[in-house]
Amino acid sequence: MKSLAILGSTGSIGTSTLEVVRHNKDKFRVEFLLANSNYQLMIEQCEEFQPKYIYLRSEEAKKSFLSNIGQLSNKTTLLSSDDEVEQVLGSEFIDTVVAAIVGFAGLKSVYHSLKNGKHVLLANKESYVVAGEFLNKISKESNSTIFPIDSEHSAIHQCLQGIESKDSISRLILTGSGGPFLKRNFNDFISITPQEAVAHPVWNMGEKISVDSSTMMNKCLEIIEARWLFDIEDIEVLIHPEGIVHSMVEFNDNSVIAQLSVPDMKIPIAHGLGFPKKIPSGADRLSLDKIKTLSFEKPDLKKFPALLLAKECLREGGTSFTILNAANEECVDAFLKGKITYLDIHKIISKVLDKSVITNVQEVEEFFEVDKQSRQETNSIIALD
Incomplete structure (x- = not known):
């Protein structure tokens, strides 16, 4: 069973990822959910998937979450800082990170995930646009993997299955x-x-x-x-x-x-x-x-x-x-x-x-x-x- 961290769990990619998990409950365990400010949806996700850790970037959202959640399950801990997020992303109980934070803001978490040898499913194209060559180097050094999950690059990846050499490729x-x-x-x-x-x-x-x-x-x-x-x-x-x-x-x-x-x-x-x-x-x-x-x-x-x-x-x-x-x-x-x-x-x-x-x-x-x-x-x- 693969253990997942979903960064941007309340956005469109995050909610779609959780929908796929619902269709494959025997294959995946959700360990960490991170969102910006949508505490209402985070409450629902917490109750359904019972992750070990969650994090809300907005301080106001954290307060609203705690005042509306009732009693947080003993299985779930609300993290309080970005440093704690980095520690969780580096932990052994997470092997796959879904990077779905929108924009440049997602670069730091992608970097730390790769540095810690994780399998990163990349929806955050901005991180890779900004630092693709650099992240490739980090991935190689840490033996981590970068796997595209936006529709276009996923499609190319599927088209290339069985192709042993890029010399046979004319263009994308x-x-x-x-x-x-x-x-x-x-x-x-x-x-x-x-x-x-x-x-x-x-x-x-x-x-x-x-x-x-x-x-x-x-x-x-x-x-x-x-x-x-x-x-x-x-x-x-x-x-x-x-x-x-x-x-x-x-x-x-x-x-x-x-x-x-x-x-x-x-x-x-x-x-x-x-x-x-x-x-x-x-x-x-x-x-x-x-x-x-x-x-x-x-x-x-x-x-x-x-x-x-x-x-x-x-x-x-x-x-x-x-x-x-x-x-x-x-x-x-x-x-x-x-x-x-x-x-x-x-x-x-x-x-x-x-x-x-x-x-x-x-x-x-x-x-x-x-x-x-x-x-x-x-x-x-x-x-x-």
Whole structure:
């Protein structure tokens, strides 16, 4: 039986992970749950799964949790600090960590999990975008593993099963739905509202990820993540509105293998949890006879200029990935709060990248310093706009 730590247990990935666990109760034991502030859902998860440890990052949420939980089960301990979280992640009774904290905030826990030799199921793409090369080094030194559970990279992983050498791979093809503005005239982008940007046509996601999907910044980040995960340089993006083909791999014989399923995160999560075996996911079956059509097109780079930033950062290397991610997170937050327009997101990110000095990172603490400086620079530009 695998023992799990789920970081971000009340978010969409966390709740989907627990749904997969419900379908495989004989295979997994939930030992640790971590969330930010949703104490109501944490109470429900605590009562159902009875983990050894839980943690809420928000101090207010901790107080509300304790005042509403009644008597906490003797089996469960509420941790009080980040240091205690690190100790739990390093403990022997946890072997698999589901890293589903959104954004750069998830880097520290991913780092500590890998450093302690854990099997990390990675949904937090930002950590790997920012520090992929560095985390690969830590993983190799500690004999830990990094396993993707976002839909695109999980799909590529499945397509590569049985392939013994990357020399037989021509390119990776990431698919994206195109988001809510695929058919919208570019001249109307200036009037896009936060409410429109978070209304994804295929996936049910959080606000930040939904905005990233609408700008296709998520694909920019996924290109970078795929580069570090699979060590392949030729990576293409195709628009696929139906959201059925999650990614493809083209080989040197010009054949292409694709992974298809209904758009449900429980499928890549189940693949990661069960690998190398297949386990029940609880997702619906795919009925191709009802879908009829699968369509693909190249992205419009005028509408989605974020895609160009991936190649720029891969060319620059070093801290460019940290700067890109920090600027994007601050811009998306500002857009959601009505401080900047939709088109300002890309403009400001580009300004921050242009003004920044790119360096190489040797220690994990340096990522946090560059992240802090980049956020300050981004917010200075936001304040002037």
